[in-house]
Amino acid sequence: MIIKDNLRYTKDHEWLDIQGDTGTIGITDFAQGELGDVVYVELPAVGTAVKAGEPFGTIEAVKAVSELYAPVSGTVSEVNTRLADEANLVNQDCYGAGWMIKIKIANAAEANALLSPKDYSQLVEQH
């Protein structure tokens, strides 16, 4: 299982990559492994406001559906449209081609509340 050192994590298994005022969001390797074959990802439209801790979309595997929770608040600036037809990219490359949305971060301080790679790996070990 891969946990990247340069990312921040939520307890709901999303990752956040901050570059300047833009944050890229996806789900973790642990999450994609638990879900199994991902068949559909429902994502918001560009321009949608998302709020830290609230759902911004859903991810659907063969026998389960989960909400996707925003790590920080902001406005959606880009959506990974490839996922519409190739949802399995989330399984294949969850930190790369399987990214989900990019947001313009509204309040950078919210990122401080997220888990560090070390905290996240402790959380996962408890499962």
Place this chain on the structure above:
Amino acid sequence: MAYLPHNDERRRAMLKTIGVGSIDDLLRPIPSEIRQQGPIDIPPALAESDVDLLAEQLAAKNAVAGGFDSFLGGGIYDHYIPAAVDHVAARSEFYTAYTPYQPEVAQGTLQATYEYQSMVRRLTGMEVAQASMYDGGSATAEAALLAMAETGRGKIVIAGALNPRYRSILETYLSAQTVTIETANRPDGSTDFDRLAQLVDDNAACVIMSSPNYFGGLEDWARGAEIAHARGALLIAVFHPISLGLLRSPGECGADVAVGEGQCLGNPPAFGGPLLGLFATRKKFIRRLPGRLVGKTVDARGVMAFVTTLQTREQHIRREKATSNICTAQALLATRAAIYMAMLGKQGITTLAKTCLDRAHYLAENIARIPGYSVPFGPAFFNEFVVEAPANARTILARLRQQRILGGIELAGRFPGFDRRFLVCVTEKHSRATLDRFVAALREAGQQAGAGASDSMTVGGAAAR
């Protein structure tokens, strides 16, 4: 042997366990005035043979369509059902109202549903059909919900005369939502396309257009689709499955959702049902499908297998986010429909449709020749048409019933000003002799009622003075 599992000893033990002295103590919280006092007044026990006789006597009070020449339609149709439909559907492997939750142990049922879906898809010219719904009305309402969810809009435009029962179901389904329903109808029940174009605005989720419409008239789905699509709305085409043996399919006409009543496909008309809702759509709306979908795949060893798929839309997995509260199907009726369609084949459905059309038009032409009668609406109809009688339709139909003819459906209750009009349906079960007998009976009823009608006009005139 008594079928009661509880003897006095067991009752005492149970009462002791829960800490009350007697059944009366247990029921004390219920006010005495609403409790049954003394024994229930039912007749004494009968011998099995006497019960049988009693049941037969009660059943004989029902009139069955087979004992009449029935011209009733209006959404439920009396077509011939080949004996093989009953025989195959009655096999114990198929004889269930349920679709399975454990597909691995029910491959046969799933395959039957898969075949049904495939045939509905081909019949309608759509890309995907689901495993069936309760009836044509609920399928129509679910299609409207799909359109509203897809477009995020809250207005539904009904083009032409939709079956009034479907309209009621639609209103019931949508009663808890903020939605407006508008109608683009001409007085003859056909679509008013100018009005439709005005009503379809940026808030319109869909246009619902039935062809044949409730009065039997054929409608132009393609024109409806054009008007709907120009403003980003969907076209929901309500179809009669047998008519598709002759007419262009909803898919060919650009419909986004095709819904209809499938009872006529191998299921008998039974008052109040059960009925069979057909529902097909475009692949792009697959995640908004209500109900179930059976798919074909291969298992881990590469062997062909059938599965219920897209279950995550269903309310037993995600109640609050399900696409519909329905996650069931009319599995038995759908199986019967699949057997029926498989037996008739493409050519058979075309022949059947042509027979219905020809006989309906033969009857309409002959009714129009009876003095005092007319067929008031357009010549383009499939198997049903409206008749205008020289007197009150109820009177005419009552006279026909005396000759064991169910002459049609009264329209007055639902449609103001239609007191003398009724809806007549013809199927392949009507022989030429039956149709001619109906014409003769109508002529006679018209003459009798004509005399009666002038009497009642005098009476009415006197009352008015």
